[in-house]
Amino acid sequence: MGKYIGLNPFPPKFYDRYPPVAEVVEDKCIGCGRCPNICFFDAIKMRDRVAVINKDNCTGCGLCFESCPVDAIIWIPDMNSCQSPVTQKYGMNGFEFSD
Numbered sequence: 038m039g040k041y042i043g044l045n046p047f048p049p050k051f052y053d054r055y056p057p058v059a060e061v062v063e064d065k066c067i068g069c070g071r072c073p074n075i076c077f078f079d080a081i082k083m084r085d086r087v088a089v090i091n092k093d094n095c096t097g098c099g100l101c102f103e104s105c106p107v108d109a110i111i112w113i114p115d116m117n118s119c120q121s122p123v124t125q126k127y128g129m130n131g132f133e134f135s136d
C-alpha cells in the first residue's frame with residue numbers, strides 16, 4: 038500500500054518547520070459525528086456532542102477538514118513542532134490505506 042500526501046494548505050518550507058494539525062472550532066461544531074469516522078488515526082472523539090482532536094495522533098492529513106459540513110475544523114501550525122510517533126511513521130500530512 039502506498040503513502041498519500043494529504044491536503045495541505047501551507048507552503049512547503051513553512052510546513053516543514055511547523056507541520057499543521059487539525060483543531061475544532063467548538064462553537065461551530067454541530068456534533069454530526071462525521072469526522073471521527075473518517076480519521077485514519079483515531080485522533081478524533083466526540084465529547085458532549087463536540088468533536089475533540091488528540092493532536093498527538095493527528096498527522097494533519099486534512100481528511101476531517103474536508104468532511105466537515107460546517108467548516109468547523111481548521112488547520113493550525115504546530116508551533117511546538119512535536120513529531121508524534123504516528124506522524125513519524127506516516128510522515129507529515131500523510132496517511133496510508135490498509136486492506
Ligand code: SF4
Pocket residue numbers: 058059075076077078079080081090094095096097098099100101102
Ligand atoms: S487531519 Fe487527518 S489525522 Fe488529523 S484529525 Fe483530521 S483526519 Fe485525523
Ligand code: SF4
Pocket residue numbers: 061065066067068069070071072073087088104105106107108109110
Ligand atoms: S464533521 Fe464538523 S460538525 Fe461534524 S462532528 Fe466533526 S467538527 Fe463537528
